[in-house]
Amino acid sequence: MTSSSSPSSPALGVGLIGAGRMGSFHAATLAHRLPGVRLAAVADPVPGAARGLVDRLGAPAAAYTDIAAFLADPEVEAVVIATPARTHAELVVAAAGAGKAVYCEKPMAVTLAEADRAIGAARAAGVVLQVGFNRRYDAGFRAAHEKIVRGDIGTPHLLRSLTRDPKLADPAPIPPWTVFLETLIHDFDTLRHLNPGATVVEVFALADALVRPDFKERGLLDTALVTLRFDNGALATAEASFQAVYGYDVRGEVFGSAGMLTMGEVRRTHLTSYGPEGVGAECVGYDQDLFRDAYVAELADFADSVRTGRAPSVTGEDARAALAIALAAIESVRTGGPVRPAPAAETAAETAAGGHG
Known part of the structure; x- marks a missing residue:
């Protein structure tokens, strides 16, 4: 084109x-x-x-x-x-x-x-x-949002979003709190988008340097898990890792009162190989391959x-709302307790x- x-x-x-x-x-x-x-x-x-x-x-x-x-x-x-x-x-x-x-x-x-x-x-x-x-522009995530808006799976009860980058090459230039501000910010927006009309009222986060613990004292957090509570009662988790050795892994799930939706695929194609070393599939290793069309x-x-x-x-208001969740997650890590995002x-x-x- x-x-x-x-x-x-x-x-x-x-x-x-x-x-x-x-x-x-x-x-x-x-x-x-x-x-x-x-x-x-x-x-x-x-x-x-x-x-x-x-x-x-x-x-x-x-x-x-x-x-x-x-x-x-x-x-x-x-x-x-x-x-x-x-x-x-x-x-x-x-x-x-x-x-x-x-x-x-x-x-x-x-x-x-x-x-x-x-x-x-x-x-x-x-x-x-x-x-x-x-x-929001990926075909699978977009279709999931449309189905949720139509009520195809009833009321969302449990949601999940994850981002796992393929490799942590050089942690030295990564600013503090990047895992929340630049990685999980995608997941926070995704969870809001998949629970339309609802507002996050509580955030609890855990984070550590599990991939490169030798950089933790410099402020690196490369692994995180965040739980969210929405004002409509739905509960959600967001997780991130800076190193998934098998490829670039982005997935989502919404479990509702009348069904469930899953999104995301780490496999490059639907080809599965069977051989002496077992069963295998090629995985996507780069965000511009996985989300090219988006x-x-x-x-x-x-x-x-x-x-x-x-x-x-x-x-911009969507960006601000996701940022408010990210900042609440950072405060939760600092304090060790749940935090209410800024309105x-x-x-x-x-x-x-x-x-x-």
């Missing part, structure tokens, strides 16, 4: 900030996979990173090391942020302030104050703000939101919006 447009509907110019691993995938999607969308520019503060990515893609896009110059480019109508997590909120505010629609990889922020400021900036500018919770679909949805002006499917803060977001007007 390649980008295209009609004379009456020019291609939407989208700029990318961050030319790293995930940014490179998104850049290829913007340049070659979405009709009516074009990669207008790439920005990365590392000298040569943006230009190198643009050249590899063969895209007629500008390359910047200066973010302000990038945001001032009139060819950039919307922005995709794929930078390190701790930079996200500041970039959302800057992009919104420049009048650009924003797609931001998770987490949108690492504090609730940052989240409120980002939401407020987008509201004040009147621009779309979408956050990258890709599992990653493309979420940017297609973002582009449609920008064109039509409709609210995005995954909002939604519409008034705070509205105040922040007024402050940017």
Whole structure:
């Protein structure tokens, strides 16, 4: 699938900030996979990173090391942020302030104050703000949500979501609390999405450095288990590990009063081999393989939101709610007891919006 447009509907110019691993995938999607969308520019503060990515893609896009110059480019109508997590909120505010629609990889922020400021900036500018919770766009997880909304399995009673990364290569650069803020944040959003209309009222978390215990004193937690209680009575668990030796493992389960749904598949295909060494199957080892279609679909949805002006499917408020659960989990580990997540803060977001007007 390649980008295209009609004379009456020019291609939407989208700029990318961050030319790293995930940014490179998104850049290829913007340049070659979405009709009516074009990669207008790439920005990365590392000298040569943006230009190198643009050249590899063969895209007629500008390359910047200066973010302000990038945001001032009139060819950039919307922005995709794929930078390190701790930079996200500041970039959302800057992009919104420049009048650009924003797609931001998770987490949108690492504090609730940052989240409120980002939401407020987008509201004040009147621009779309979408956050990258890709599992909502995966075919299996999307179908499960639709079945739950229809009532196919009755009332959700027990939910489960897990993320197991394939390998912990170098733990040294991993910031503290990453397991909650950048890994389990996906699971927290997934559990909210699979129990629609319900609110998490209690969080209890356990975490340790089981993969690399030698890094625990430096703040690494590579294994975690979190229990959630919802206000509709449902109970949920979320678990994460930074090293599943068999592959990249993302699954979910919802048990309800009238049935059960399971989502996720670690196997690369449905092929099973039988031989002298036993029975085996190839497993997925990379997130961009497992969620390739979902990653493309979420940017297609973002582009449609920008064109039509409709609210995005995954909002800044969704990102804030998942972050509130993550922060409650961190506090639970610190205190050793259950924690009530901070409530939604519409008034705070509205105040922040007024402050940017």
